Amino acid sequence: MIHQTCHSETGKIKSLFIKRPDQAFKSESHISQYWKDLNYLEKPDMSKAKYEYTDFESILRKHDIKIYHLPEDDTVNMDSIYCRDAAIATNAGMILCNMGKEARKNEPTALKKAFEANGIPILGTIIAPGTVEGGDVAWLDNNTLAVGHTYRTNAEGIDQLTAMLLPLGVEVITVPLPHYKGPEDVFHLMSILSPVDTNIAVVYSPLMPIAFRDYLLSRNIHLIEVPDEEFESMGCNVLALEPGVCLMVEGNPKTRLMLEEAGCKVIVYKGHEISVKGGGGPTCLTRPLYREV
Numbered sequence: 001m002i003h004q005t006c007h008s009e010t011g012k013i014k015s016l017f018i019k020r021p022d023q024a025f026k027s028e029s030h031i032s033q034y035w036k037d038l039n040y041l042e043k044p045d046m047s048k049a050k051y052e053y054t055d056f057e058s059i060l061r062k063h064d065i066k067i068y069h070l071p072e073d074d075t076v077n078m079d080s081i082y083c084r085d086a087a088i089a090t091n092a093g094m095i096l097c098n099m100g101k102e103a104r105k106n107e108p109t110a111l112k113k114a115f116e117a118n119g120i121p122i123l124g125t126i127i128a129p130g131t132v133e134g135g136d137v138a139w140l141d142n143n144t145l146a147v148g149h150t151y152r153t154n155a156e157g158i159d160q161l162t163a164m165l166l167p168l169g170v171e172v173i174t175v176p177l178p179h180y181k182g183p184e185d186v187f188h189l190m191s192i193l194s195p196v197d198t199n200i201a202v203v204y205s206p207l208m209p210i211a212f213r214d215y216l217l218s219r220n221i222h223l224i225e226v227p228d229e230e231f232e233s234m235g236c237n238v239l240a241l242e243p244g245v246c247l248m249v250e251g252n253p254k255t256r257l258m259l260e261e262a263g264c265k266v267i268v269y270k271g272h273e274i275s276v277k278g279g280g281g282p283t284c285l286t287r288p289l290y291r292e293v
Contacts, residue, residue: 005091006091012063017289021046024081040278059269086287135152139195140195175209202223234252234281250269
């Protein structure tokens with residue numbers, strides 16, 4: 001029986017929030033002022049970013065997705081384009097995160113206003129000293145949520161999240177991630193894991209804990225192994241628009257071929273300005289609400 005749930009990374013997306021670069025990047029002067037402080041790899045070009053985003057959004061529209069647009073907000077910065085990170089969608093309402101990156105601390109409050117304006121309930125809020133970012137969580141099934149223990153998501157935050165989800169019958173699996181490039185880098189669980197179908201996930205195993213990789217295999221999940229040369233170009237950040245229909249940044253041909261050989265349909269978008277420079281792929285650019293499973 002088909003039903004709608006927030007507890008999925010792979011069902012057909014029915015509704016989501018996004019934030020256009022006009023509202024997130026605001027202006028060329030704003031970009032010039034903040035891109036280095038926010039650890040972008042390069043300065044984004046506003047006009048090119050808008051062009052890329054128009055293409056990105058058109059792909060979403062072609063898949064019959066209800067789109068909510070987040071407005072410009074002077075309390076948040078460029079990183080707010082990556083709107084997955086500030087909230088977690090559950091079947092009982094949204095959980096507002098407490099961001100591990102100090103420069104993003106105001107984003108959950110800004111999202112709360114947008115949720116309330118659209119009649120979307122709030123289940124709870126992660127509070128200090130706990131931190132959780134949405135890029136560190138991934139639904140493995142309706143009752144299982146994997147959560148990365150990272151520089152952005154700490155043990156106290158995971159404990160709070162676990163307590164909120166316990167009444168919903170959700171098991172939280174903690175995945176301890178390595179130091180990698182350190183606390184200033186954007187390194188989330190979904191940097192190394194993107195479920196794209198109920199039994200297929202794109203992974204970067206060199207940075208994945210052995211125990212968690214073994215757990216995925218024990219669930220009979222086929223792992224698409226991103227090669228080293230396509231990790232930095234965001235080959236591991238793949239958004240499932242529906243089961244086996246994948247959206248990814250162009251420029252990762254080996255990963256794309258492996259997905260296609262596994263039976264997936266792959267759609268690519270040019271994301272040099274909106275994804276690669278800021279370290280946020282298609283999963284980061286979207287905050288899905290309901291999916292059909």
